[in-house]
Amino acid sequence: MIDETKPLFTQIAEKVEDSILNGTLPELSRAPSTNELASFYSINPATAAKGINRLVDKGVLEKRRGIGMFVTEGARALLINEHRTTFSENFISPLLGEANRLGLGSEDVIALIEERSRELHLTTALDPTAAKG
Template identity: 50%
Template structure:
């Protein structure tokens, strides 16, 4: 779990994103139990309804599922679903913008690829 939450974004979104990050990073495996509402409430000292809103968004998206009386668990295929969503967002938010700026600068795709390769060699991108 993140040590703190920030004040710039809704807390329920941060809770949702934190659990998504743990799934993507492999800290929460498919079919494993997600942190409980009570754990998150106690750790962050926040309202249970706020935590539930974030968790329920993950349930609605098919990332988590509820076992009555036991808690919430990571659904099968959750990691693949999240990775696919994030790749799409990455392409739209970063790659498309990068290519637009490259076009403005008169750079070819090969020029951009050379820049990426150079950054990788320097260790700036891992």
């Protein structure tokens, strides 16, 4: 799990987010406690708590006194929207900027994405017939 470029508490928060996004930690289910995370990843409980508290502040987890942490209703949608925005800012905006510099229109960019997708044997929402071929 250790990525030297990111603080451990950020990595903890991301691991929990990934579990919510991929469905292994469903909404309204009990989330791992700070002590469980600290033990599993062999880190200080305060570090795990900092990561968990980020998710509480974000509205993804909620503390239920005496029974633990739980994934909030709507947490997955919240995370999907957040990640979609980040994806757009980090990848789509630079892609469109470069396309503009090259004089490519949106149809050209879509065609390039579809071409690359076929080359990589990926199915995309842009080409729903690709899965049938």
